[in-house]
Amino acid sequence: MPSVTAAQSRLNVTTSVISGHLTHLEDRLGMTLCHRGRAGFKLTEDGAAVYEACLGFTESVANFQHQLHYIKQLDSVHGGHIRLCLIDQMPKFFYDALRQRLANSYRNNPLIHFSIDVQSPESMLEKLLSNESDIGVGYFGSFPPLLTFQPAFIETQVVCCGREHRSFHEPNKLTFEELEQDHHWVKRGYITDVSINHIRPKILSATTYQMEATAQLILAGHHVGYLPRDLAMRYEEMGLMKILLPDEASYEVKHHWAYRENLHKHVADFFE
Template sequence: MLKNVTDIDLRLLRLFATVVRCGGFTAAQAELNMSQSNISMHIGNLEKRLGYRLCERGKGGFSVTPKGRSVLEASQRMFEAIGVFVDQAGSLSGRLVGDLSLGLADTIVTLPHTRFGEAMAAFYRRDQEVQLNLFVNSPTELELAVIDGQVELAISYFSRTRPTLDYFPLFMEEIGLFCGARHPLFGRASPTKEEIASANWVMHGFLPESSILPLRPQRSRATAHHMEAVAQMILAGTHVGYLPCHYAEIWVERDGMKPLLPKQLTYEVEHSMITYVGRPLSEPARAFVDDLMRVHRNSRPAGSVG
């Protein structure tokens, strides 16, 4: 029976939370940099400390027991409380301390008006000693990372809204439809929409079927969850697909890609910052959000709203 919580217990509880988030021992090996047998041993030690099983593992697969779910929820509340304590204790010195975990969409580094770099530079001019953790992932994975508490905030294009998340619009991004130099449509000056729609497409795994697109494919035999994977399939000449225009520009300039009917099939998406509803941000996260919102406000033309 657990009568007090030691540093070892905290590490074991964090390990258990990671295993649950990953969906099992096997999937957690890479993130924990630990063998499956080691993970099993640590979970077993935690179960001995608590006096009951937290999860089932074996031929039937991985599942969390009801008591394990309760422990997970209680430990997450404890981690949040520890984070608040660290923030408040550190703020007394006038210096930002603790961890700051952020999520980003891929490819936005080539989009000048993101202002992310300016915000990060402003944050590092503050009196701080913060451990920064950056994650690049698909929109769906970023939403889940914010909900699970893996990151405090994320910036990406989100094609839908979830009631558990707050959305703060930041900037727009232009998306076009592209084919590679090896594709039969590359040599066509003005292919028809019907010809383009009947080509083999690579679709974005994070776009729901209800998304409003200028043109939808008649067939698709490839799905990608990151923009780089979409670009690889387009460059192969086997598929056409949507890409951010700023990201595709380097290949367009080298005649490795070209946009298809850009005046008709180009559209814009809005990127937002998301946070979890009702979950207080850490002091470093609040400071970074202030810097992020300020640089984007200052970049808007006079008379713009937002």
């Protein structure tokens, strides 16, 4: 049967000391935790609840210590945390190169921790400037002087329409002027019309911040819009889209890596 006496040898203190501590604890908590005496030791209902709470507290402390140990590892020379931002729907060759960089980082530094997020270019710059992200890659309408920009790759953007659009079945009859003036366009929420300096769509009746969202509007059949050529070709091969006036309406955009100049070592190593 549980008793204060049974705890004496384990704690290496006298029963009177144990009883004194229990009494002091009960006074502090304002409740009776256990019945103790000649009849033996038994937790009260409050005592059992406090005991369970103590077990939970002990587990939380152990988890905190484990997390703290992990954080210390990340902050050591071998370790670190890299917060990476991408725009969505990058070309296949970029994803291949990115996977190789990630693999090299883990090979050289097994304790490295990556957080990867998908953002619009404007949100990406805001996160970099506010130190919420370490590295971004995309095409940007502005180049804040507090950030460093490094060329990443060049991508071709093409105009597309969906299978239900009137230009899908007779794309060869479409003129540049008709495309510009007579079609409903998807506007990008993060890029100004000035950035598309060779075309001035008259009817901008939808706005998106992600390429996949643009694709869904185009697939719906009412709008035309720009998509990365890799993405557009995948839909075209499935018979769901048509690329319009590829020689006249397409344009190239330069993507850049963006980061703050004072890089941590593990972030700088990512670019090596």
